[in-house]
Amino acid sequence: MKIYDGGKILLGLIVFVGLAAFPFLYNAGKAAAKPDPKTDTPVIQEMAEKKCVEPKEFMRAGHMQMLNNWRDSVVRDGMRVYVSNTGSRHDMSLQNTCMNCHSNKKKFCDECHNYMAVKPYCWDCHIAPKEKES
Amino acid sequence: MRALVPLIAVIALVLLVFAGVQTANMQFLFGVVIPYAAIAIFIAGFVLRVLKWGSAPVPFRIPTTCGQQKSLPWIKQNKVENPSGTLGVIVRMALEVLVFRSLFRNLKSESRDGGQKVTYGSEKLLWLAGLAFHWSFLIIFVRHFRFFMQDVPSVLKMVEGMDSFLQMGVPLFYMTDAVLLGAVTYLLFRRFYLPQIKYISLAADYFPLFLILGIGISGVLMRYIYKVHIVGVKQLAMGLVTLNPAIPEGGIGVVFYIHLFLICALLAYFPFSKLMHMGGVFLSPTRNLSNNSREKRHINPWNYPVHVHTYEEYENDFRDKMKAAGIPVEKE
Numbered sequence: 001m002k003i004y005d006g007g008k009i010l011l012g013l014i015v016f017v018g019l020a021a022f023p024f025l026y027n028a029g030k031a032a033a034k035p036d037p038k039t040d041t042p043v044i045q046e047m048a049e050k051k052c053v054e055p056k057e058f059m060r061a062g063h064m065q066m067l068n069n070w071r072d073s074v075v076r077d078g079m080r081v082y083v084s085n086t087g088s089r090h091d092m093s094l095q096n097t098c099m100n101c102h103s104n105k106k107k108f109c110d111e112c113h114n115y116m117a118v119k120p121y122c123w124d125c126h127i128a129p130k131e132k133e134s
Numbered sequence: 135m136r137a138l139v140p141l142i143a144v145i146a147l148v149l150l151v152f153a154g155v156q157t158a159n160m161q162f163l164f165g166v167v168i169p170y171a172a173i174a175i176f177i178a179g180f181v182l183r184v185l186k187w188g189s190a191p192v193p194f195r196i197p198t199t200c201g202q203q204k205s206l207p208w209i210k211q212n213k214v215e216n217p218s219g220t221l222g223v224i225v226r227m228a229l230e231v232l233v234f235r236s237l238f239r240n241l242k243s244e245s246r247d248g249g250q251k252v253t254y255g256s257e258k259l260l261w262l263a264g265l266a267f268h269w270s271f272l273i274i275f276v277r278h279f280r281f282f283m284q285d286v287p288s289v290l291k292m293v294e295g296m297d298s299f300l301q302m303g304v305p306l307f308y309m310t311d312a313v314l315l316g317a318v319t320y321l322l323f324r325r326f327y328l329p330q331i332k333y334i335s336l337a338a339d340y341f342p343l344f345l346i347l348g349i350g351i352s353g354v355l356m357r358y359i360y361k362v363h364i365v366g367v368k369q370l371a372m373g374l375v376t377l378n379p380a381i382p383e384g385g386i387g388v389v390f391y392i393h394l395f396l397i398c399a400l401l402a403y404f405p406f407s408k409l410m411h412m413g414g415v416f417l418s419p420t421r422n423l424s425n426n427s428r429e430k431r432h433i434n435p436w437n438y439p440v441h442v443h444t445y446e447e448y449e450n451d452f453r454d455k456m457k458a459a460g461i462p463v464e465k466e
Contacts (some may be wrong), residue, residue: 001189004435009188012416013181020177022373023282032284033374035365061361061387076345112365117286117294121301 035115038107043100053084053097067094068074094122099129106131137326139339144348144396151395155388164391165370166379172398179405184413187338193434194287200239213310223424230421234268237261260324267317270310271346273297274353277308280419281371315350318343341408345400352393362387 014077018025023081044050052059054066068091074080091097104107105128113120154160197203201215203325214229227236277294280286298306317385322343325335356362366382367390373379404410416422449456449463456463 003185003188005188006190009184012413013184016180016184016413017177020180021174023279024377026283027372027375030284030376032369032376033379034369034372050399060363060365064304071421116364117280117291118305119295121290 035111037111137340142255155391161381172401176401191435195427262319263317270314273310347395356389360389362390
């Protein structure tokens, strides 16, 4: 099979294969590290029953929407009490409720957010907890 | 009917992966085996298709009439529309690929007064929808590279930041999601609505549209409504691209597998479909050949070796008769 303008065709195909296989070429020889969020803060360790306001699976997928709803509820309607699915009541507050237990922002929040290249704008307004560099 | 079969095919694909993951637990098949196979088919099929095209000679330049060809020095040449060198060809091709310049010239024709009169008008909606669709698809594609790179480069974060800068909802709403779905819906509906377009539309036109619509809808549902274990998605993706694939513990969510499987279907279907215009646009003879027919002789490689009866031979055959009739000859 004779290829006409073989040089140009080949050049184009090399560019195509390079682009199409870019994720494989870029990661060749690298090991994928996975995030490991820590829940070993002093407050959590003292808890008799280690559980969040909602089940872990729900929080993992939906925490951002919950926080968004909390903000709307507190800022716009002045409603500060969250009633969970199990009936327990919590103060709707990022700093006083969430960060009370999860005081390790770097090892808890940032671990997955950095991995996923997500930059939540919580800390545009809220004050991030002071942490010792570990 | 020609739209119904592709629609049923896409629904069948969704049901297949739903059943495979939800009831038969075939995560490894749909998460690892099929993606690898789809990528292999995509790359190999694409290369073979381009090589097949490359084996066809394109001997003659095809000047298009939308620009003045290079001729006499006092006639101004249109260097982009009718280029005579490589630079002009590159500019023309870039305009074609990036802003669909020839589609911008698209006209619509209508018969008026009971077919007595034909009128032509500008038709920019197709160009606009096509441009919106392709560019948002590209941005969405680029955005997805955050799943394939351990440390996401800042340029990707910038693209994502601009795409979500309206800061609507959480997770932040991407503008390109809406633009893509809107444009694909328009491109689909025009095939239903415009009678001429409906007449020429085939199953191969509807199938990619339904498939891309399915990919877009499943992606939007996954991001905004039926949440999946997103860190697990990146773990799976990183496992695939580091050739160390593993299904993350705890499962990901069936919407993700639907999204992934439809993309795999698109990749595997790509080399055999009209979607090959991605590579083909660079091989369009009216776009990629400089119009230098007046400077250079292009010879057709498949010309049959025809014996040409030259004037010299003609004169040799008929010299006596020509002289007798008083016709001047070159050789006495």
